[in-house]
Amino acid sequence: xxxxxxxxxxxxxxxxxxxxxxxxxxxxxxxxxxxxxxxxxxxxxxxxxxxxxxxxxxxxxxxxxxxxxxxxxxxxxxxxxxxxxxxxxxxxxxxxxxxxxxxxxxxxxxxxxxxxxxxxxxxxxxxxxxxxxxxxxxxxxxxxxxxxxxxxxxxxxxxxxxxxxxxxxxxxxxxxxxxxxxxx
Amino acid sequence: xxxxxxxxxxxxxxxxxxxxxxxxxxxxxxxxxxxxxxxxxxxxxxxxxxxxxxxxxxxxxxxxx
Numbered sequence: 304x305x306x307x308x309x310x311x312x313x314x315x316x317x318x319x320x321x322x323x324x325x326x327x328x329x330x331x332x333x334x335x336x337x338x339x340x341x342x343x344x345x346x347x348x349x350x351x352x353x354x355x356x357x358x359x360x361x362x363x364x365x366x367x368x369x370x371x372x373x374x375x376x377x378x379x380x381x382x383x384x385x386x387x388x389x390x391x392x393x394x395x396x397x398x399x400x401x402x403x404x405x406x407x408x409x410x411x412x413x414x415x416x417x418x419x420x421x422x423x424x425x426x427x428x429x430x431x432x433x434x435x436x437x438x439x440x441x442x443x444x445x446x447x448x449x450x451x452x453x454x455x456x457x458x459x460x461x462x463x464x465x466x467x468x469x470x471x472x473x474x475x476x477x478x479x480x481x482x483x484x485x486x487x
Numbered sequence: 488x489x490x491x492x493x494x495x496x497x498x499x500x501x502x503x504x505x506x507x508x509x510x511x512x513x514x515x516x517x518x519x520x521x522x523x524x525x526x527x528x529x530x531x532x533x534x535x536x537x538x539x540x541x542x543x544x545x546x547x548x549x550x551x552x
Contacts, residue, residue, distance in 0.1 A: 394497040
């Protein structure tokens, strides 16, 4: 097979995987847009458990609300489930690395791994974000005249986006190292 | 900056573009969200790119063995 045909074939395979990724993320987004706290237990429960483990304060599940700590006056509700971050992480991993996989099974394995890793990473990063938010709530800071709501929002963006970039650079580094080792 | 283009574009697309395409009201609250969601990632991308470039330009002799 000529190099040109092989490249075209690889391009088609990448396209198939990107379409599959769009299907997965669309389904996730659709589920998230209509889901109540009960339906989001798959992501809220492990996040609440991790926050409890790190912060040492119990969060109890309340129907139609999410995981609540009355004492801290804080709820881990569907709006802070981190599903959008999970979608962003899947898109970043799939789009960023699909070109580096040579075969269709390799590209599909990348997509499945991206979904699984995005789930685990989302729980860890979201728990970190919530713990920082709880610390900021306990020790309020004043930044450039921003309200506490704006600081909470900005903190979420900084934690999510910095984590996304650092994980992307780490994955890029690890894949480059694996390629160097595999090269004859 | 180019190296982090994919995380940046993915982030901006999901946090800003998709809500607009879904018909989110472009009121003051959304504009405030969009301003933060665009500005902060650009600052972070710039900072990380500068750090990554500085690290890659470090002379080999400076790398601890």
